[in-house]
Amino acid sequence: MSQPGLRERKKEKTRLALIDAALDLFLAQGYEATTVDQIAAAVEVSPRTFFRYFATKEDVALSLPVDGQEVMLRELAARPAEEPPFVALGHAMRAVVAELQNGDQTETRRFLKARELIESTPALFAGSVSRMMENERRLIAEIARREGCSPDDLLPHFVVSLFTSVARVGFESCHPRTVEDLPAFAERLEQILALAERSLRPGWDRV
Amino acid sequence: MSQPGLRERKKEKTRLALIDAALDLFLAQGYEATTVDQIAAAVEVSPRTFFRYFATKEDVALSLPVDGQEVMLRELAARPAEEPPFVALGHAMRAVVAELQNGDQTETRRFLKARELIESTPALFAGSVSRMMENERRLIAEIARREGCSPDDLLPHFVVSLFTSVARVGFESCHPRTVEDLPAFAERLEQILALAERSLRPGWDRV
DNA sequence: TGTCATCTGTCAGTGGCTGCCATAAATTAC
DNA sequence: GTAATTTATGGCAGCCACTGACAGATGACA
Known part of the structure; x- marks a missing residue:
């Protein structure tokens, strides 16, 4: 059962503890008003150790959504090659949302907490956007690979x-904001995908 | 001629001097390797004064492109209401590029220098993207106003x-990278606008 | 149990950024 | 032209994010 050793498990535990403590503190007293020292103290870890887990204070808030993008990429790679690019992207996205709805409740809650925080904190929102751009390059590479x-x-x-x-x-x-909002979000996503489909000419995304 | 007083002119002068010094230093020795103290020293101004002109070290590098977005917004507002939104946006963008091609050479060179720096510096690129998002909200508001x-x-x-x-x-x-590259860039822009037009159904952006 | 790799804490230091107060310069009022 | 007022600047002290280096603690493995 315990594939990873004690050391690995301990690390993952502190990592999650740091994320949880950080999210709670950020939401309670604001992102910039919270110091790394406070987060480290809450987990009873030295500030130096915090920076061994997360390169920046921003990272601890963004790590979960970043992981989500990783999932998105994996899902995209798993789509059949016959699917036109835009369709494949849509299905990959649906898969991510589905995993969010059906996966571990604790994880999902954490993820949504992070998203709420990010959306209500300009500095974090900015950071989030620029990482999406980073990820966009990888999506482009994958689509290019699929399409040859x-x-x-x-x-x-x-x-x-x-x-x-x-x-x-x-x-x-x-x-x-909560697990209960997810179906509405999924529906919203369908609306927009439908709008996109209505706006675009058939076969626009190939050749 | 000298509409603004001496004080205003002096401020504008130091502002530009700070931008020029910063861009040169950033390009010569790298963005993160350059300290605010160095920039201030190059302009013979106290570091404290630097932060009275620019809120952050990032700002001095991004200020020019940010100004460009301001122009874009003004151009959009000047487009006739009959134009469909996407067409109006395209024309506004063309106007900005045209102004870049026909305007003051010194300013244009500065602008391109800034863009080159931003594109080759991940941290600045990230910042640039997130400011574009900021601006995107204003573009949305303007389009919504036009379309009622x-x-x-x-x-x-x-x-x-x-x-x-x-x-x-x-x-x-x-x-x-240089003024000579601008025609090619304008042409590239046309290509992509044409691609977009080919991909979209007529009338997609209205009602 | 002992050796080795890895994680952690401590400490000192850099650099971005801010508040505060005194001074100097430009603007305005007289 | 001078005085009063506004506004820009410099210097200083200090917070906080973040880093490199070293020493000690703790799992991993034989």
Whole structure:
């Protein structure tokens, strides 16, 4: 059962403890009003150790959504090659939301807590956006690979860029705060995907 | 001629001097390797004064592109109301590029220097992106006003989001470094706008 | 049990950024 | 032209995010 050794498990435990403590403190007294020392103290760890787990104070708040993007990429890679790029991206996104709805409640709650915090904190929102951009490059690479074209081609850029627009508008226009909000969010996502489909010419995302 | 008083002119002068010194130092020895003290010293100003002109070290590098977005917004507001939103956005963008091509050479060079620096510095690129998002909200508001709908409606979000995608892909796929590169950039922009037009159904951005 | 790799705490230090107060310069009022 | 007022600047003390280096603690493994 315990595949990873004691050391690994301990590390994962402190990592989660740091995230939880940080999220709670940030939500309670504000992001910038909270110091790293406070977070470290709450977990009974030295401030230096905090920075061994997270490169910056921002990272501890963003780590969960960043992980989510990793999942998105894996899901995309698992989609069949016949699917047109935009369709594949849509299904990958649906899979991520589904996992959020059906997965471990504790994790989901943590994730939503992080998203709420990020949306209500300009500095974190900015950070979140720029990491999405980072991830966008990887999505482009994956789409280019699927379609057998160069990552420098205009089309994969355009497809991914348009898709992330859809995803972003989804989050912006419907802020899921609890597990109960997730179905509404999923529905909202469908609305926007439908709007996109209505707006675009059939076959626009291929060749 | 000298509409603004001596005080105002002096301030503008130090502001530009700080930007120039900062850009040169950043390009010469790297962004993070350059300290605010160095920039201040180069302009013979106290470090404290630097922070009276720019809230952060990042700001001095991003101020020019941020000003550019301001121009974009003004141009958009000047477009006739009959134009469909996406067309109006396209023309506003063209106007900005044209102003860049025909305006003061010194200013244009400064602007391009800033863009080059930003694109080659991850931290600055991240900051740049998140400010674009800030601006995106204002573009959405303007489109909503033009179209007589609510800024919360899906359509203006979608239109603007898609347009900024186009703009971003334009910059990413063609990095104008000197004034001579600008025509090529303008052409690239046209290509992407054409691609977008080909991909979208007529009338998609209205009603 | 002992050796080794890895994690952790301590400490000293850099650099971004701010509040505060005194001074100097430009603007305005007289 | 001078005095009064506003506004920009410099210097200083200090907070906090973040880092490198070293020493001690703690799992891993034989």
